[in-house]
Amino acid sequence: MKTTMSLTPLSKVPDLVLFFLVTIFNFISPMLVSFGFLMVLVVVDFISRLMLNNRKSVPFSWSKVFLSVRKAFAYLMLCLSGFLMDSWFFKQMLGAPFMFNTFMCIVALVEFKSIVANTSGILGIDIWEKVVKAFGKKVDIE
Numbered sequence: 001m002k003t004t005m006s007l008t009p010l011s012k013v014p015d016l017v018l019f020f021l022v023t024i025f026n027f028i029s030p031m032l033v034s035f036g037f038l039m040v041l042v043v044v045d046f047i048s049r050l051m052l053n054n055r056k057s058v059p060f061s062w063s064k065v066f067l068s069v070r071k072a073f074a075y076l077m078l079c080l081s082g083f084l085m086d087s088w089f090f091k092q093m094l095g096a097p098f099m100f101n102t103f104m105c106i107v108a109l110v111e112f113k114s115i116v117a118n119t120s121g122i123l124g125i126d127i128w129e130k131v132v133k134a135f136g137k138k139v140d141i142e
Contacts (some may be wrong), residue, residue, distance in 0.1 A: 030097075031083055034104050036074060041111040042072045055122055075094035075107045 013066045046068045053060070082103035090098055113128070 028080075028083075031079065031100070034079070034100075038079070038104065038107060038111070039072060039073055041108060041115070042068060042075065045114050045118065046112050048115050048122065052118045052121045078107065079103045 046065075049064070049068075050060070053064075079100060082099035082101075085099045086097055096139075116128050116131075
């Protein structure tokens with residue numbers, strides 16, 4: 001009995017669909033590293049929030065998980081809109097990654113502040129106050 005092998009599962013997909021998927025991937029590929037960094041911050045924030053809730057004896061609920069997923073999706077859409085504005089509107093005026101980088105910095109700072117607040121609650125000390133106090137000291141360099 002002779003067996004025939006199909007080439008690949010992708011051979012059944014029309015070329016136009018593959019072209020569309022490759023085009024989308026090539027368009028968003030400059031953002032993938034930044035999106036990955038942002039997702040790491042969201043996951044660390046989620047884990048630190050779980051640890052803080054565990055310390056305060058707050059029961060686990062799936063609604064908080066879905067809230068983090070919605071927050072990550074909103075962050076991604078915000079940064080994607082910044083990338084689209086850069087590539088279509090602001091390319092000639094401000095340089096290509098201006099709005100995308102601005103949105104990424106704002107979102108990263110919000111997540112970092114949330115992580116610091118969660119960690120402060122877990123440890124019982126105000127880390128943010130200590131950081132501000134440390135950078136606020138006048139140090140003479142000789």
